[in-house]
Amino acid sequence: xxxxxxLPGLLATQAGGRNSIDVDAASVGEALRALPISDLxxxxxxxxxxxxxxxxxxxxxxxRNGLETPLSGGEEIQIVAxxxxxxxx
Amino acid sequence: xxxxxxxxxxKGLFLLxxxxxxxxxxxxxxxxxxxxxxxxxxxxxDGSLYAAANNFVYGATVQRSTDNGKTWTRSxxxxxxxxxxxxxxxxxxxxxxxDSEPGRVWLGAAPGVLFRSDDSGESWELVEGVLNHPTRExxxxxxxxxxxxxxxxxxxxxxxxxxxxxAAGVFRSEDGGETWTPANKGTAADFYPDDPFPEVGQCVHKxxxxxxxxxxxxxxxxxxVYRTDDRGxxxxxxxxxxxxxxxxxxxxxxxxxxxxxxxxxxxxxxxPEVGGGDRVTTDGRLRVYRTDDxxxxxxxxxxxxxxxxxxxxxxxxxSSDQRNPAGIYFGTKSGSVFVSxxxxxxxxxxxxxxxxxxxxxxxxxx
Numbered sequence: 228x229x230x231x232x233x234l235p236g237l238l239a240t241q242a243g244g245r246n247s248i249d250v251d252a253a254s255v256g257e258a259l260r261a262l263p264i265s266d267l268x269x270x271x272x273x274x275x276x277x278x279x280x281x282x283x284x285x286x287x288x289x290x291r292n293g294l295e296t297p298l299s300g301g302e303e304i305q306i307v308a309x310x311x312x313x314x315x316x
Numbered sequence: 317x318x319x320x321x322x323x324x325x326x327k328g329l330f331l332l333x334x335x336x337x338x339x340x341x342x343x344x345x346x347x348x349x350x351x352x353x354x355x356x357x358x359x360x361x362d363g364s365l366y367a368a369a370n371n372f373v374y375g376a377t378v379q380r381s382t383d384n385g386k387t388w389t390r391s392x393x394x395x396x397x398x399x400x401x402x403x404x405x406x407x408x409x410x411x412x413x414x415d416s417e418p419g420r421v422w423l424g425a426a427p428g429v430l431f432r433s434d435d436s437g438e439s440w441e442l443v444e445g446v447l448n449h450p451t452r453e454x455x456x457x458x459x460x461x462x463x464x465x466x467x468x469x470x471x472x473x474x475x476x477x478x479x480x481x482x483a484a485g486v487f488r489s490e491d492g493g494e495t496w497t498p499a500n501k502g503t504a505a506d507f508y509p510d511d512p513f514p515e516v517g518q519c520v521h522k523x524x525x526x527x528x529x530x531x532x533x534x535x536x537x538x539x540x541v542y543r544t545d546d547r548g549x550x551x552x553x554x555x556x557x558x559x560x561x562x563x564x565x566x567x568x569x570x571x572x573x574x575x576x577x578x579x580x581x582x583x584x585x586x587x588p589e590v591g592g593g594d595r596v597t598t599d600g601r602l603r604v605y606r607t608d609d610x611x612x613x614x615x616x617x618x619x620x621x622x623x624x625x626x627x628x629x630x631x632x633x634x635s636s637d638q639r640n641p642a643g644i645y646f647g648t649k650s651g652s653v654f655v656s657x658x659x660x661x662x663x664x665x666x667x668x669x670x671x672x673x674x675x676x677x678x679x680x681x682x
Binding site for chain 1: 349350351371372373374375377390392393394395396397398403404
């Protein structure tokens with residue numbers, strides 16, 4: 228099922244300047260892992276990085292079934308970095 | 317070829333081409349925007365650039381550019397074993413390999429790990445001898461994490477190299493990185509009052525090898541400035557001879573003069589006090605201290621630097637070039653780059669108002 232994944236600025240740059248990528252996937256996790264920048268979304272253990280939020284048709288995937296959320300085709304998946312401004316490291 | 321400063325910052329990498337006199341510098345538009353560039357270096361073998369780049373959302377990686385920063389390629393598959401307890405936290409330092417090792421690059425990272433690439437950073441192999449070092453349980457993370465920040469290749473022996481990890485100490489390998497021996501004898505860990513001279517656990521802040529004198533290395537440590545002349549078997553503490561403080565982060569060496577070194581002290585702690593209180597230039601004075609006699613004495617070499625300045629210079633924030641006379645460079649967390657084209661005799665401000673500077677290296681403008 229073809230879905231569209233929207234990439235924020237840094238990820239778009241890392242994807243060669245593309246701010247959206249169409250992929251065939253049956254679940255949100257499958258769609259994210261199909262991206263050429265998937266290593267920036269998942270750590271080495273395959274876990275989604277803690278500050279990466281994902282919305283499916285503007286609905287937080289964590290309110291559905293997370294990465295297992297099924298896709299039927301035509302959905303728009305949006306990746307949003309968690310709001311974490313002002314941190315002093 | 318014109319000189320070029322690589323200033324890694326919290327907000328990307330800035331390249332500063334300069335004139336041959338190293339007195340006039342231009343700030344190019346930033347590259348690697350969105351990345352915290354903990355360290356960036358030019359590979360002298362082919363002119364390519366490497367950057368240890370981190371993003372607090374998207375993790376740690378290495379970027380490589382073969383067109384002087386116009387475009388970058390990200391290393392993929394960089395990480396620790398899936399079944400382990402540790403995860404890659406930050407990339408800290410990229411060290412190009414020897415001329416005789418085309419494609420080899422070393423990467424230091426947190427938590428206290430080392431990677432080797434033999435294909436110019438396209439893929440990385442974890443160095444198991446560091447990850448599984450038998451003393452690891454006695455290592456601790458410093459304020460910046462448990463970072464492998466110093467990687468030094470011995471030009472006298474293709475199998476010998478050194479790493480510095482905070483706070484684990486200095487380690488030496490005699491077999492190309494397979495196995496590692498602690499090399500901390502004589503370096504203090506005053507923050508362990510029950511064992512101030514442990515085998516490991518020292519908080520080395522920066523480690524540099526002098527390529528012109530076999531066996532000589534210098535280190536700025538949390539607890540002092542040190543020099544060894546026997547490959548780290550024994551270290552001599554040096555800061556009681558003119559330095560106002562034992563504490564500091566950066567260190568630079570003179571490429572032709574093995575007895576010359578540069579430090580920028582912070583705090584005003586002297587042994588056996590434990591440094592690291594306010595972490596700002598000692599007495600609010602931005603002063604570079606230089607020794608020309610192997611650390612027997614230190615003198616202020618700060619002509620042209622602002623007299624009153626409360627600044628921080630981080631562990632990767634100081635460097636030197638290979639020219640004659642030698643150029644010395646450093647960058648501050650408040651965004652200034654200072655250059656001495658005269659071995660520390662005089663300084664000029666090459667740039668100001670950059671983002672917080674995390675690293676300074678020198679290369680050639682391509």
